[in-house]
Amino acid sequence: MLKLDNVSKVYPAGKNEYAGGIRNADFNLEPGTFFTMLGPSGCGKTTTLRCIAGLEEPDKGRILLDGRPIFDGAAGVSVPMHRRNIGMVFQSYAIWPHMSVFENVAFPLKVSKAERYSTAEIDKAVHGALEVVGLGGYGARSATQLSGGQQQRIALARAIVHxxxxxxxxxPLSNLDATLREGMRTELKRLQTELGITAVYVTHDQTEALAMSDVIAVIQKGHVQQFGTPQDIYFRPANEFVAGFIGHTNILRGKSLGGSADAVTVEIGGGVRIRCHADADQRSGETVGVSIRPENIVLAGGHEVANENNNRLIGRVGSVSFLGNVLHYVVTVGDQAMQVESNPDRRFEPGSEVALSFAPRHGRVLPVA
Ligand SMILES: Nc1ncnc2c1ncn2[C@@H]1O[C@H](COP(=O)(O)OP(=O)(O)OP(=O)(O)O)[C@@H](O)[C@H]1O
Ligand SMILES: [Mg+2]
Known part of the structure; x- marks a missing residue:
C-alpha cells in the first residue's frame, strides 16, 4: 500500500547542530496497517510525513502508493500533493475559526483539483464524515464554539471526507487532556479499522504507540533504529536506544564472554558474571549492554536464594515508592542504580540489603548505542 524506498530529506545544519531530517527511510506497509513513527522531538517524524504528503520534496529515494510512484528522485517523478489522495491531520490541527463545522470539513472537496464535486455530493460526504467522528448534527455550529476534543474530530472528519x-x-492527540486522549485513542483506532484505511501515525508517546499500532518505527536523529510489531519493539529491542525509549529499562554495561544466543555470559562490574540472552551468537570480548526490565526483577532478602537458575545480584535499597499496583524501588548495585517493580505484598525499606534475581532470558544483550 505504502512503500518508502531509501527516502532521505536532510536540512542544512545550523551552527553546532547536526543536520535535521530523515535518512534512508525504508518502510513497506500492507493495506489497512496502522503504522506509527515514534521518536523524540526533532528526530524527523514530521519531515517524513511531509515527504509522503507531498509538502516536502525528498533529496532522494522513492515513495510508492498502491504500487504507483508518487515520488521517484532518480526518474524525476513528483506527483503534486492534491493528486495523491492522502488525508492529513496536522500537529496543530488547523481548524479555521471563521468557518462553520460544515465548511471546515467541506473545504478539501470544494478546493479539490483532482475531482469536481456537486453540492449534493459535498453535502452527503460531509454529513457522512461528521457522522463517522460522532459529530452528526454539529455542521451549522461555528468551529470555535467546540471543545478541543471536538475540534480534533473536525480535523479528522476533514482528513477523511474525500x-x-x-x-x-x-x-493528533497531543493537545488533549489525558482522559480525552485515551478516549480518542480508542475511537481513532476503531475508525481506522472500520474504514479499512492505512494510517501513518506520529507520536512521541510510547504507550500510545504500543496500544494503537500494527507496526512501529522507532526513529532517532533521522535514523530508523527499528521497524517491527509492538511486541518486537518491546521484547526484542534492536539496541539500547530502543530499549530505553520504549518502557523503562535498566541497562548494565559489561564485556561479553561469548556463547550461543540463548546462553551468553556477560561480565559486569566487580567481576560479577551474569547469564543472558541475545538474538545471535556472541563473540567474546565485545562491550555490550544488557537490558533488564524493572518488572522482570524479583527482590528477596540479601541472604535468600529464590531460584538457583536465575541471575543473582546483591544491592541496597535506595528508595521505595508505592504506586498502587506495584512498589517501585531504586536499588544500588555496585555503582549502578537499578529500577525494580515488584508486588506490594512484601516491602523492603531503604537501607536494607536485597538480592535481585532475574531469569537469563530477561537479560537481553544489546549492541551499545
Ligand atoms: N524547514 C526546515 N529547515 C531546517 N531544518 C528543519 C526544517 N524542518 C525541520 N528541520 C529540522 O529537522 C529535524 C526534524 O524535524 P521534524 O519536524 O521532522 O521533527 P519531529 O520528529 O516531527 O519533532 P517533534 O516531535 O518536535 O514534532 C529537526 O532538527 C528540525 O529542526
Ligand atoms: Mg513533528
Missing amino acids: RPKLLLLDE
Whole structure:
C-alpha cells in the first residue's frame, strides 16, 4: 500500500547542530496497517510525513502508493500533493475559526483539483464524515464554539471526507487532556479499522504507540533504529536506544564472554558474571549492554536464594515508592542504580540489603548505542 524506498530529506545544519531530517527511510506497509513513527522531538517524524504528503520534496529515494510512484528522485517523478489522495491531520490541527463545522470539513472537496464535486455530493460526504467522528448534527455550529476534543474530530472528519486510501496523522492527540486522549485513542483506532484505511501515525508517546499500532518505527536523529510489531519493539529491542525509549529499562554495561544466543555470559562490574540472552551468537570480548526490565526483577532478602537458575545480584535499597499496583524501588548495585517493580505484598525499606534475581532470558544483550 505504502512503500518508502531509501527516502532521505536532510536540512542544512545550523551552527553546532547536526543536520535535521530523515535518512534512508525504508518502510513497506500492507493495506489497512496502522503504522506509527515514534521518536523524540526533532528526530524527523514530521519531515517524513511531509515527504509522503507531498509538502516536502525528498533529496532522494522513492515513495510508492498502491504500487504507483508518487515520488521517484532518480526518474524525476513528483506527483503534486492534491493528486495523491492522502488525508492529513496536522500537529496543530488547523481548524479555521471563521468557518462553520460544515465548511471546515467541506473545504478539501470544494478546493479539490483532482475531482469536481456537486453540492449534493459535498453535502452527503460531509454529513457522512461528521457522522463517522460522532459529530452528526454539529455542521451549522461555528468551529470555535467546540471543545478541543471536538475540534480534533473536525480535523479528522476533514482528513477523511474525500475517502483517502492513506491517512497521515501528526500527533493528533497531543493537545488533549489525558482522559480525552485515551478516549480518542480508542475511537481513532476503531475508525481506522472500520474504514479499512492505512494510517501513518506520529507520536512521541510510547504507550500510545504500543496500544494503537500494527507496526512501529522507532526513529532517532533521522535514523530508523527499528521497524517491527509492538511486541518486537518491546521484547526484542534492536539496541539500547530502543530499549530505553520504549518502557523503562535498566541497562548494565559489561564485556561479553561469548556463547550461543540463548546462553551468553556477560561480565559486569566487580567481576560479577551474569547469564543472558541475545538474538545471535556472541563473540567474546565485545562491550555490550544488557537490558533488564524493572518488572522482570524479583527482590528477596540479601541472604535468600529464590531460584538457583536465575541471575543473582546483591544491592541496597535506595528508595521505595508505592504506586498502587506495584512498589517501585531504586536499588544500588555496585555503582549502578537499578529500577525494580515488584508486588506490594512484601516491602523492603531503604537501607536494607536485597538480592535481585532475574531469569537469563530477561537479560537481553544489546549492541551499545
Ligand atoms: N524547514 C526546515 N529547515 C531546517 N531544518 C528543519 C526544517 N524542518 C525541520 N528541520 C529540522 O529537522 C529535524 C526534524 O524535524 P521534524 O519536524 O521532522 O521533527 P519531529 O520528529 O516531527 O519533532 P517533534 O516531535 O518536535 O514534532 C529537526 O532538527 C528540525 O529542526
Ligand atoms: Mg513533528
